[in-house]
Amino acid sequence: MLTFAVRRLVLSVPTLLFISFVIFMLLQLAPGDPMAQVPLTVPPEVKQKMREALGVGEPALVQYWKWLVQVFWTEPKVFIDWLTRDSFLLGWLPDTQLYQGELRVISWQTRSPVMDIVLQRIPQTLWVVGLSYVVGVLIALPIGVYSAYRQYSVFDQAGTFVTMVGFSIPPFFTGPLLIVVFSVYLGWFPSIYDTTHVVNDWDSFMVQLRQMVMPVMVLALQTTAQLSRYMRASMLDNLGQDYVRTARAKGLSEGIVVMVHVLRNSMIPVVTVIALGVPAIFGGAIITENVFKVNGIGQLLLTALFANDLPMVMTLTFIFAFLIVLFNLIADVLYGLLDPRIRYD
Amino acid sequence: MTDSPQDDLIVAAGADLPIEALKDTVPDTPPVSKWSAIWSQFRKHKGAMTGAFFLAIITLGVLLGPYLWTLDPQTLDIRAKDMRPIYTALWNAEAKTGWSHPLGTDQLGRDNLSQLIAGGRASMAVGWAAMLLSLLIGTAVGVMAGYFRKLDGPLMRLTDLFLSLPILPLLLVAVTLFRQPLRANFGPEGGMFVLIVAVVGITSWMPTARIVRGDILAIKEREFVLAARSIGTRSSLIIRRHLLPNVLSPIMVSATLGLATAIITESALSFLGVGFPSDFPTWGKMLADAVARMEDFPERVVLPGVAISLTVLGVNYLGDGLRDALDPRLRGR
Numbered sequence: 001m002l003t004f005a006v007r008r009l010v011l012s013v014p015t016l017l018f019i020s021f022v023i024f025m026l027l028q029l030a031p032g033d034p035m036a037q038v039p040l041t042v043p044p045e046v047k048q049k050m051r052e053a054l055g056v057g058e059p060a061l062v063q064y065w066k067w068l069v070q071v072f073w074t075e076p077k078v079f080i081d082w083l084t085r086d087s088f089l090l091g092w093l094p095d096t097q098l099y100q101g102e103l104r105v106i107s108w109q110t111r112s113p114v115m116d117i118v119l120q121r122i123p124q125t126l127w128v129v130g131l132s133y134v135v136g137v138l139i140a141l142p143i144g145v146y147s148a149y150r151q152y153s154v155f156d157q158a159g160t161f162v163t164m165v166g167f168s169i170p171p172f173f174t175g176p177l178l179i180v181v182f183s184v185y186l187g188w189f190p191s192i193y194d195t196t197h198v199v200n201d202w203d204s205f206m207v208q209l210r211q212m213v214m215p216v217m218v219l220a221l222q223t224t225a226q227l228s229r230y231m232r233a234s235m236l237d238n239l240g241q242d243y244v245r246t247a248r249a250k251g252l253s254e255g256i257v258v259m260v261h262v263l264r265n266s267m268i269p270v271v272t273v274i275a276l277g278v279p280a281i282f283g284g285a286i287i288t289e290n291v292f293k294v295n296g297i298g299q300l301l302l303t304a305l306f307a308n309d310l311p312m313v314m315t316l317t318f319i320f321a322f323l324i325v326l327f328n329l330i331a332d333v334l335y336g337l338l339d340p341r342i343r344y345d
Numbered sequence: 346m347t348d349s350p351q352d353d354l355i356v357a358a359g360a361d362l363p364i365e366a367l368k369d370t371v372p373d374t375p376p377v378s379k380w381s382a383i384w385s386q387f388r389k390h391k392g393a394m395t396g397a398f399f400l401a402i403i404t405l406g407v408l409l410g411p412y413l414w415t416l417d418p419q420t421l422d423i424r425a426k427d428m429r430p431i432y433t434a435l436w437n438a439e440a441k442t443g444w445s446h447p448l449g450t451d452q453l454g455r456d457n458l459s460q461l462i463a464g465g466r467a468s469m470a471v472g473w474a475a476m477l478l479s480l481l482i483g484t485a486v487g488v489m490a491g492y493f494r495k496l497d498g499p500l501m502r503l504t505d506l507f508l509s510l511p512i513l514p515l516l517l518v519a520v521t522l523f524r525q526p527l528r529a530n531f532g533p534e535g536g537m538f539v540l541i542v543a544v545v546g547i548t549s550w551m552p553t554a555r556i557v558r559g560d561i562l563a564i565k566e567r568e569f570v571l572a573a574r575s576i577g578t579r580s581s582l583i584i585r586r587h588l589l590p591n592v593l594s595p596i597m598v599s600a601t602l603g604l605a606t607a608i609i610t611e612s613a614l615s616f617l618g619v620g621f622p623s624d625f626p627t628w629g630k631m632l633a634d635a636v637a638r639m640e641d642f643p644e645r646v647v648l649p650g651v652a653i654s655l656t657v658l659g660v661n662y663l664g665d666g667l668r669d670a671l672d673p674r675l676r677g678r
Contacts, residue, residue, distance in 0.1 A: 019510060023518075030522035164392075164665075168658035170609050172616040172629070173650035176636050180647075184640045279511070286513055287613055291636075301514055302617065305521050313518060320511035328509060 005333050012325050019321045020314075021064065027310050028060045054108060055311075067314065070105045075115055078104065108309045117300065118316070124195050125296030129285045132216040136223025137274060143224070144231020144270075148239060149258060159228065166225030171218050175291035178214045189214050193294040215292040219285065223277065230273050234266040241265075268338045275331040279323035386670040393666020396659035403656050407465035416446075418463040418626050422454035430457070430644050451645060452638070455626075461648060464626040468608055468653070471541055471627075475607035478546030480553060480600055484592075487557025488584055492565060501558070504551050512548050516610065519544045520619045533622045541614060541621075545607050553599045560592045594671035601664030605657045612653050628653045 038047060055063060084093045104113040143163075147156035183191040190211045199208050238244065239262055247257045286298030293299075297316065304312035377385070387393060428450040431442050442449070448457040490500035520540060527536035564570065565588065573583050614620040615629030623630070628649040635645030 015506060015509065018506065022510075023515070026515075026518065027522070030518075161392075164661055165654075165658060168605070168661050169650075169654040170612060170657075172613060172632065173646075173654060176632070176639055176646045177650065180639055180643050184643075286517070287616065290617060302517070305517055305619075317511055317514045317518065320514050321509060324509045324511060 001333075001336055004336065005329075008329050008332060012329055016318075016322060016325055017068075019325075020068070020318050023314060023317050023321070024064050024067065025060070027314055028063075030310070054106070055103075067105065067311075070103065071315065071318070074102045074104055077102075078113075078115070105311050105315055107304070107312045109304065109307050109312065114312050114315045117312070118297065118319070121295060121297050121300050124193075124294055125285060125289070125298065128193070128212060128215050128289070128294055128296065129219060131212065132219035133223055133278065135216055136220035137227060139220065140224040140227035141231055141270075144228040145235055145258070145263060145266075147228070148232045148235030151236065156232075159232075163225040163228050166221045167229075169221075171222065171287045172291060174218050174221060175214075175288060178218060179291075182214060191292070193292045195295050215288055215294060218288050218291070226277065227270065227273065231266065231270050234269050235262060238262045238266045268335065271338060272331040272335045275327050275334055278327050279320065383670045387666050390666035390669055392662040393669075396662030396666070399655055399659035400663060403465065403652070403659070404469065407462055407469055410462035410465075411459070414459055414462060416456045416459040418455060418459040419624055420455065422450065422456075424454065426450055426452055426454035427642070429642070430648075433644075448648060449642075449644060451631075451634070457645065457648065460626040460631060461628075461652060464628045464631055464649065465652060465656075467538075467621065467625065467627040468611055468629070468656075471538065471545070471611040472604050472608040474538075474542045475545035475549070475611070476600055476603040478542060479550040479603050479607070480596060482546065483550035483553025483599070484557050484589075484596055486550065486554040487592075488561055488588065490554065491558040491561025492580070492584060492588065497558075500554075504554050507548070508551050510548070513613070516544050516548060516614065517617065517619060520614055524619075534625050537621045537625075541611055545610050549603060549606055549610075553596065553603070556595045556599060557592050560595055561588055564588055564591050594667075597671065598664055598668045601660050601667060605660040605664070608653065608657055608660070 038050065042050075052058075055066065058066070081095070085095045105115065106112070107114045107117060110117065143159050147153075147159040150156055179191040182188045188210070191214075193211050193215060197204065197208055197211070199205050239258075244257060244262060247261050248254075252261075285296060286302060288294070289296045289298040290302060297319075301313065301316045303309075304316065428446050429437075429442050430449045431444060431447045433442055433449075446456050446458070448461065450456055451460070486500055486504065490497045490504075523540060524537065527540045530536060531539050570583060570587055573587050578586075611620065611627065612629030612632070615627045616633040618633060620630060621627050631649040632646055632653075635642065635649075639646045
């Protein structure tokens with residue numbers, strides 16, 4: 001198992017390198033000049049200097065190499081410095097001072113390091129998207145279990161229909177629909193997520209809660225639809241197995257048979273699906289963040305794209321790819337850990 | 346009198362009964378072909394039938410609609426702008442309604458019904474074309490990887506690689522960055538069509554490839570393939586005559602799922618403002634344009650949204666029913 005994990009970890013390095021290379025070359029092919037907005041009165045040689053200052057004067061391969069160095073060497077140094085200087089967990093360690101002012105990945109929009117902006121945006125995304133995923137999982141699992149246990153019952157039929165609907169209605173429709181119903185007609189929740197809101201007492205906490213309800217529900221509906229289908233199918237597979245009949249025959253109560261024997265075995269594939277869905281929800285959050293004006297990572301990518309901010313787009317897309325590869329790895333390892341019948345070597 | 350009634354009885358008891366027992370039982374119904382069995386199973390799936398019905402209605406509507414409702418979706422009629430749908434008159438007598446525009450008009454006076462029809466044509470065309478492209482790539486990669494052992498490793502690594510690409514961000518990147526050159530070559534609408542179909546097709550073939558590869562791996566070891574090879578059939582012919590017909594059912598199921606994803610992806614791109622040009626109606630674009638004024642005109646959000654959702658829901662249910670009907674282990678239960 002350990003050798004498998006190590007081998008997968010080693011294999012994921014060339015995968016990530018290849019993905020980053022593909023994204024970089026895709027962006028190189030793109031038309032558009034970062035100097036397009038500069039006034040025509042600026043002489044060409046000055047423009048050339050400005051271009052070089054942004055790092056686009058060099059050949060593509062050199063640019064790619066510099067990006068790699070910045071992301072994999074300079075940024076970790078900055079991160080370690082931050083850990084040992086400001087962070088709560090490791091702040092007691094002596095300041096490492098690894099970062100000596102090398103050039104970091106610079107956004108063309110703001111001329112500030114990309115990673116700083118990403119770190120500002122991560123909390124919003126994590127709060128909304130992460131919470132919605134937790135809520136989705138918590139709703140999906142009981143629905144899946146119960147509708148498999150009472151297959152073809154009214155609950156099952158209704159559950160299947162609701163998950164199918166949740167599966168089919170895109171978030172850019174459910175979002176506006178919820179806004180029309182709950183903020184325009186009923187006035188229960190605000191239609192825009194205010195990210196500057198500070199929680200410091202009970203009232204402000206309730207405001208935060210109310211503004212989170214709608215984006216979280218939109219995202220959770222999708223998660224629920226997908227996961228409860230998996231949970232139901234997996235439970236159905238296991239409920240027909242011989243060991244369930246054995247467990248019933250030896251007189252175990254129905255609750256123990258279903259909730260302990262069947263559920264534990266059915267959770268194995270579902271847990272991996274949950275792990276695989278984590279990066280996907282970051283991608284799906286682009287639309288939901290756009291609808292509710294949450295300024296998270298997805299919205300950052302969208303604005304960077306429209307502003308032709310290539311370093312930002314490159315780094316963000318790479319972060320998404322990194323998350324996908326990482327959670328694929330986690331899912332594979334989890335699968336092996338949970339199910340002793342699976343042998344990887 | 347040689348033949349007594351007892352003789353008859355003996356003959357009947359001695360000859361008929363064993364024959365009756367040993368006789369091959371003729372099935373009381375004539376044997377059914379595979380496709381009629383599939384159809385009869387499919388018909389039992391209520392959701393699938395409803396889904397197919399809705400899909401057929403919507404498809405017919407967008408195909409024949411322009412001939413029945415001949416208003417041009419792009420004509421501006423600024424005097425008749427912001428009209429409400431005709432049903433609004435039921436509860437609001439002052440609302441600006443009229444039979445000339447049964448579903449109302451938008452802020453520039455374009456007729457909503459003809460926009461819906463035209464938008465449906467665009468969304469359906471993109472969905473079908475992207476689905477066919479992704480099926481083509483997926484089936485080709487799956488068959489190659491399953492049939493030729495040498496290609497299996499590289500092609501499956503490629504599939505894994507594509508699976509670990511972040512799809513929506515990459516779609517956005519590709520569409521925003523390449524719209525200009527394609528527009529120059531194919532015109533504003535044609536260029537976007539080619540671009541969206543290409544990017545959706547290229548980024549959604551992986552599940553099909555995996556499923557097809559798995560099935561091909563199992564089928565190519567069967568005796569009929571061995572027999573075909575032993576009489577000297579070429580590989581291309583084996584694939585076409587013996588393997589492809591046998592993997593048709595998983596391909597059809599993933600086709601329905603692919604159609605649903607393609608329609609949603611196209612609408613999402615239009616919604617984010619990177620899809621078709623602004624005067625070319627698609628469902629996603631209508632929805633996106635209407636969001637800003639949805640407090641006053643909720644129907645402009647709801648109508649295209651319901652159209653997208655009904656289509657996708659119908660396609661998904663259709664796929665569910667197809668999967669049940671095409672699986673011989675589930676059929677007949």
